[in-house]
Amino acid sequence: MDYQQAGVDLVNAEEAVRAISSAVRSTYNTQVLSDIGGFGGLYRLGDEGSGILVATTDGVGTKTEVARAAGRWEGIGQDLVAMCIDDLVCTGARPLFFLDYLAVGKNEPSLIATLVTSMATALHSTNTALIGGEIAEHPGTMAPDQIDLAGFAVGLMDPQAAIGVNRVRVGDRVIGLPSPNLRSNGFSLVRAVYTELLDHIRGGVASSEELFRYEQLIEPSVIYAPTVLTLTSNSLLHAASHSTGGGIVHNLARVIPDGLSAHIDASTWEWPKVFTDLMHDGEIPLSEMRSTFNLGIGMALVVDPAHVEAVLSSYPGSIEIGRVGEGTKRAQWS
Structure with a gap:
């Protein structure tokens, strides 16, 4: 699907x-x-x-x-x-x-x-x-x-204090802030995959497994703003990308200048189970998962290499997921 x-x-x-x-x-x-x-x-x-x-x-x-x-x-x-x-x-x-x-x-x-x-x-x-x-x-x-x-x-x-495309440089690192859930994106596809589950929830006949899955789906979004504001006020960020509709790469491309490319290494983190289950249950292609969902990275931060450790220590579970180099595509999977 x-x-x-x-x-x-x-x-x-x-x-x-x-x-x-x-x-x-x-x-x-x-x-x-x-x-x-x-x-x-x-x-x-x-x-x-x-x-x-x-x-x-x-x-x-x-x-x-x-x-x-x-x-x-x-x-x-x-x-x-x-x-x-x-x-x-x-x-x-x-x-x-x-x-x-x-x-x-x-x-x-x-x-x-x-x-x-x-x-x-x-x-x-x-x-x-x-x-x-x-x-x-x-x-x-x-x-x-x-x-x-x-x-x-x-x-x-x-x-x-503005951050964004004008500050991004070759050699910058990309730090991912973790998202344990879907947040509030891609739910038209989610609902299509889990139509029967939601019917069972409405009817009060859901199994324990379905109730668990429902709890994963309804879990509220993490709010990253306090962390991003602190990092910005301490001059630790070049850019920030909110992974909403379009997924990680599409949104990250919005803060990368022409002539540069942010390469995201998909092997640097594991998807939360809600994403792997969704992909399996809906027989969703990998390309569709990547272009629709955050896959466990709710915010991507572009930082100077000298600031990587400070940024990583600012948010539990954050991880370096890529780097900026020269290229024709502003952001891509590698």
Whole structure:
């Protein structure tokens, strides 16, 4: 099975970006410092050298349907925060505030409280304020127990502390921060593989093995922002890449300059069991696994060789997974 068979057309996704590019760029002014495709949108507040606002937006995606199968909403707010804030810090920005958009089939106050409490707990860890949001009730278009959750984060970047493509050099090392689970990516494919399992969960007839697998799937995302912020403030990072949709290599390519290539050595770590089981159960090709899931590396950090030991010691289980050299492909498996 692959992503397209599960209903996600990545070719159309790329075509959609091309189709909107000119319209998006037509709105830019001289304060806009970024283009489509980065981890965040950059907007300079004043003259050159002024502070820069960075904004990101994302959603939980169809992991909400996995949560819905058993009414397990406690970690979904954390997933949302992780998807937005961990993108934001890949620019070197410090998060300031967050807003959420919550669409529901039926407004159940206890469900709303659970979701927002989950967000608030996660935001505390990044010192980010939840300053607003929207609750939209959509009867007739969503089932009473169905939700969709999206978020919007804004941070402030000191231009002197920015990290990213301009700092990456030949010889830099790539450090992977471990992810024990799927986080909040690739769940359309996950749901297609585990349709029967989720039906059993809904019906209350799941086996002990199925219950264990469900717990693996629903486990909330790790939040890497506090570690990345500390490393950035100590000038230990050249770049950071959040391994969301597209996997490790596709996202890492976003912070590697033309003429260089980050080579990722797949033999340097073992996949967590949830990934090997998913690959086996869904008969998913290796190429599809690599282009869809984080495979146990939730954040990839590009660092100077002199800083490798300091970065490795900053996060338990982190490991050197590659290095930067010359090349035509910005990132690749080796």
